[in-house]
Amino acid sequence: MAQPKLDGIIKDIVLVFNAYSSESGDATTLSKEELGELMRSELPGFLNQLDPGMLDQLMQDLDTDEDGQVNFQEFMSLLSIITIQCDEEYMKLKQKKKGGRS
Numbered sequence: 751m752a753q754p755k756l757d758g759i760i761k762d763i764v765l766v767f768n769a770y771s772s773e774s775g776d777a778t779t780l781s782k783e784e785l786g787e788l789m790r791s792e793l794p795g796f797l798n799q800l801d802p803g804m805l806d807q808l809m810q811d812l813d814t815d816e817d818g819q820v821n822f823q824e825f826m827s828l829l830s831i832i833t834i835q836c837d838e839e840y841m842k843l844k845q846k847k848k849g850g851r852s
Contacts, residue, residue: 763826773787778821778822780819780820785805785808785809812828
């Protein structure tokens with residue numbers, strides 16, 4: 751039997767976070783550099799060119815406990831925002847297609 755899609759996606763999210771968080775320093779958090787590398791490598795469609803100013807702002811917005819790092823829960827907030835935006839875009843396209851039918 752094939753593995754359920756969401757089960758695999760959740761495992762992949764955990765693996766990706768841990769792969770980048772263990773590059774340097776605290777293995778349970780992402781530094782600004784690790785977050786930038788993760789975004790450039792794993793989410794290129796959402797941040798084609800992540801300039802340092804944008805990365806600083808993103809880090810500040812995500813770092814709710816103000817420890818200078820992004821923990822897994824803070825990272826999941828980012829993925830939630832991106833996922834919601836994707837759903838909104840999908841629904842717009844779906845409505846546009848539906849409206850274009852004869």
